Amino acid sequence: MKTGxxxxxxxLALLALSTLAAAGCGDxxxxxxxxxxxxxxxxxxxxxxxxxxxxxxxGFEAKEQGVDLRxxxxxxxxxxxxxxxxxxxxxxxxxxxxxxxQIPQYQATGALRPVDRAIEEAxxxxxxxxxxxxxxxxRVYAAPIYHTVTSTLYNRxxxxxxxxxxPPATWDAVRAAAPRLKQAGASTLDYSxxxxxxxxxxFYPLLWQAGGRxxxxxxxxxxxxxxxxxxxxxxxxxxxxxxxxxxSAMNNANLFTDQALGRQQVAMGYTNTPADAALxxxxxxxxxxxxxxxxxxxxxxxxxxxxxxxxxxxxSANVQGAEKFIAYMVQPAQIESMGRAGxxxxxxxxxxxxxxxxxxxxxxQALDHAYPGEPNPAxxxxxxxxxxxxxxxxxxxxxxxxxxxxxxxAADELLAxxx
Amino acid sequence: xxKAATDEIAPDEGDGPPGAGGPCAxxxxxxxxxxxxxxxPAHAAVGARSGIPRRREALTGxxxxxxxxxxxxxxxxxxxxxxxxxxVTDYRLSGEWTFIGAGNYTRxxxxxxxxxxxxxxxxxxxxxxxxTVALALGTAVLLHRTLWMxxxxxxxxxxxxVTSIVLAAVIWKWIYEVQDGLLxxxxxxxxxxxxxxxxxxxxxxxxxxAASAWKGFGYSMLILLAGLQSIPREVxxxxxxxxxxxxxxxxxxxxxxxxxxxxxxLVIEAILGFQVFDAMYVMTAGGPVRASYSLVYFLYDSGFxxxxxxxxSAVGLVxxxxxxxxxxxxxxxxxxxxx
Numbered sequence: 001m002k003t004g005x006x007x008x009x010x011x012l013a014l015l016a017l018s019t020l021a022a023a024g025c026g027d028x029x030x031x032x033x034x035x036x037x038x039x040x041x042x043x044x045x046x047x048x049x050x051x052x053x054x055x056x057x058x059g060f061e062a063k064e065q066g067v068d069l070r071x072x073x074x075x076x077x078x079x080x081x082x083x084x085x086x087x088x089x090x091x092x093x094x095x096x097x098x099x100x101x102q103i104p105q106y107q108a109t110g111a112l113r114p115v116d117r118a119i120e121e122a123x124x125x126x127x128x129x130x131x132x133x134x135x136x137x138x139r140v141y142a143a144p145i146y147h148t149v150t151s152t153l154y155n156r157x158x159x160x161x162x163x164x165x166x167p168p169a170t171w172d173a174v175r176a177a178a179p180r181l182k183q184a185g186a187s188t189l190d191y192s193x194x195x196x197x198x199x200x201x202x203f204y205p206l207l208w209q210a211g212g213r214x215x216x217x218x219x220x221x222x223x224x225x226x227x228x229x230x231x232x233x234x235x236x237x238x239x240x241x242x243x244x245x246x247x248s249a250m251n252n253a254n255l256f257t258d259q260a261l262g263r264q265q266v267a268m269g270y271t272n273t274p275a276d277a278a279l280x281x282x283x284x285x286x287x288x289x290x291x292x293x294x295x296x297x298x299x300x301x302x303x304x305x306x307x308x309x310x311x312x313x314x315x316s317a318n319v320q321g322a323e324k325f326i327a328y329m330v331q332p333a334q335i336e337s338m339g340r341a342g343x344x345x346x347x348x349x350x351x352x353x354x355x356x357x358x359x360x361x362x363x364x365q366a367l368d369h370a371y372p373g374e375p376n377p378a379x380x381x382x383x384x385x386x387x388x389x390x391x392x393x394x395x396x397x398x399x400x401x402x403x404x405x406x407x408x409x410a411a412d413e414l415l416a417x418x419x
Numbered sequence: 420x421x422k423a424a425t426d427e428i429a430p431d432e433g434d435g436p437p438g439a440g441g442p443c444a445x446x447x448x449x450x451x452x453x454x455x456x457x458x459x460p461a462h463a464a465v466g467a468r469s470g471i472p473r474r475r476e477a478l479t480g481x482x483x484x485x486x487x488x489x490x491x492x493x494x495x496x497x498x499x500x501x502x503x504x505x506x507v508t509d510y511r512l513s514g515e516w517t518f519i520g521a522g523n524y525t526r527x528x529x530x531x532x533x534x535x536x537x538x539x540x541x542x543x544x545x546x547x548x549x550x551t552v553a554l555a556l557g558t559a560v561l562l563h564r565t566l567w568m569x570x571x572x573x574x575x576x577x578x579x580x581v582t583s584i585v586l587a588a589v590i591w592k593w594i595y596e597v598q599d600g601l602l603x604x605x606x607x608x609x610x611x612x613x614x615x616x617x618x619x620x621x622x623x624x625x626x627x628x629a630a631s632a633w634k635g636f637g638y639s640m641l642i643l644l645a646g647l648q649s650i651p652r653e654v655x656x657x658x659x660x661x662x663x664x665x666x667x668x669x670x671x672x673x674x675x676x677x678x679x680x681x682x683x684x685l686v687i688e689a690i691l692g693f694q695v696f697d698a699m700y701v702m703t704a705g706g707p708v709r710a711s712y713s714l715v716y717f718l719y720d721s722g723f724x725x726x727x728x729x730x731x732s733a734v735g736l737v738x739x740x741x742x743x744x745x746x747x748x749x750x751x752x753x754x755x756x757x758x
Contacts, residue, residue, distance in 0.1 A: 078723070084726055090514070109511075193706070194706060247597045247618055248598050250617070251618060251704075263598070263599070265599075381725050384720060384724045389708075391707045391708045392707075395707055414725075
């Protein structure tokens with residue numbers, strides 16, 4: 001009995017333990033001048049990432065005498081869990097890197113403090129959609145320091161093998177290419193259906209391309225079960241059934257090299273980052289990589305792309321220091337160095353990040369169609385409800401209509417609980 | 420998570436495996452599940468030093484167990500009470516909460532997802548336990564009979580157990596891969612397949628259970644091996660003289676004598692089965708269509724995706740109750756055997 005007791009106690013203790021583990025940072029004392037920052041591997045190469053932020057620490061501290069900047073590096077994995085437990089226990093860093101989809105939920109719980117004061121000078125220079133993505137109730141909660149973008153990525157060799165000279169840029173073209181690619185022994189479009197994969201990088205772009213939306217106006221109800229949503233899911237399911245989307249898609253989680261696309265078994269992806277293109281160059285050879293415009297569906301041309309920004313913990317003990325740091329990070333010099341080091345694009349219209357990449361032009365163009373997702377405090381939770389239903393449609397357990405319908409009723413229940 | 424859970428169990432509790440002292444001692448010494456050395460039973464010390472006043476002895480004993488006791492209270496008993504408290508509140512991310520009595524539990528009873536995940540967990544356990552115990556028993560019997568390089572093979576079979584479950588799950592994910600995984604590539608050579616091991620709702624649980632059995636059988640194997648070694652040679656020799664065949668000796672002599680150890684192994688593995696999480700988290704993220712969405716996964720999602728800590732704690736306590744029942748069965752069965 002004791003054995004069982006202890007074993008289950010362990011499971012039960014996990015919540016409490018992880019709270020303890022995640023909470024031990026960032027209690028900068030007032031006046032001590034310490035500013036802690038939670039940073040993630042925004043620059044994929046961990047050495048380059050560490051070096052970049054060390055440089056920032058030095059540069060900032062030299063400029064702002066008396067402020068002790070401490071950049072703490074955390075992994076992307078479970079970032080919301082860690083942040084949520086840290087905020088929940090009244091701890092957490094002074095400044096944290098945030099994406100637009102994280103802002104509503106933390107703003108709603110009062111964990112964030114507006115950054116308007118810190119970006120006062122640069123305000124008019126930001127891309128309006130970047131600033132809007134970081135805003136809630138008319139106030140900005142994270143200062144954009146970079147902008148990401150995704151677009152289509154094609155394998156020239158596979159397309160050529162199927163005799164396709166024009167990379168499929170629309171849904172119709174994708175459908176038309178599928179049988180020819182199948183004959184050439186390849187699948188057409190890669191997809192990530194794992195519950196782990198963010199829908200921003202899988203289903204939502206298709207939904208937006210169909211002209212649909214995730215949330216109804218006001219955010220209190222879901223809207224993805226609209227005819228546009230059904231059209232998007234049907235497009236995907238038909239491709240999956242015919243083998244044009246490979247079987248392996250079921251457990252994909254947007255990890256390019258792990259997937260059939262990276263392994264040259266699929267001809268194209270539609271939510272690929274500049275980093276994916278760089279990896280593809282290495283894996284497939286330079287001549288085989290094509291970066292195309294954002295995919296076009298019946299409702300328009302849309303890709304996923306969002307700003308990354310710095311937000312301030314509402315319980316920060318050194319708000320002034322935090323604001324100084326943010327004001328420093330949004331200056332043109334830092335935006336440029338950040339973009340160069342991480343392969344990002346500029347969230348400011350007056351700053352262009354010079355890129356060595358051969359595809360910079362294509363990505364800059366895609367940026368015009370970049371949509372940062374629909375902000376909602378329950379955005380991430382809703383994904384956990386919708387993902388399994390998309391899987392049910394893919395496996396044929398449910399029709400696209402029925403799958404979206406049951407996801408929508410669960411989602412509306414969730415949204416009603418949030419109110 | 421399960422890694423954490425098993426590590427937590429490390430400095431082990433008083434209730435050791437049943438049967439002859441051999442199995443316990445051996446397994447505990449070797450197990451990286453951390454069944455490390457434990458304090459000698461208090462009564463042994465009492466007998467040895469009868470001159471010292473009882474009270475002082477008790478204090479001395481307490482001093483010896485104090486560090487362990489303190490850790491237990493801080494890291495196990497405390498959190499359990501904390502979870503029990505959370506489970507009757509609607510504790511949210513903001514730190515605000517109100518007492519809602521049995522609200523979380525009644526919600527749980529009406530939650531289809533809870534029953535679904537409980538069903539998945541039960542099926543998984545029903546697959547995982549026989550696989551693991553059969554594998555453990557098979558290798559234990561082989562090792563028991565083998566004298567040549569026994570230590571080497573014992574170490575070899577034990578190796579998966581000390582591998583990180585996350586690492587093992589990543590490798591197994593590759594092995595099961597539908598396009599060019601090791602298994603499907605082999606099947607293709609035989610002209611069969613491809614089989615979508617992790618993408619099919621019916622195959623996903625057996626596939627994950629098999630990977631977990633590979634990873635976890637080493638521990639039970641060691642316990643069973645020690646159990647086998649503690650069976651007196653005379654008994655099997657007597658059976659041999661009576662003309663019993665090898666199979667008869669195994670079925671009618673070895674297995675009955677091994678029963679207490681076997682029961683212990685079954686219960687421990689069943690408890691582990693009910694706590695499954697990390698293999699599913701890494702290999703399928705609960706999919707496809709929640710076909711591998713276990714109870715602990717449900718707990719994890721409730722807490723860390725939906726930030727519904729009160730509800731998650733209620734799930735935790737239900738799991739606690741299930742494990743408690745298993746432990747009571749173990750105690751009853753084994754207690755009877757020990758008598």
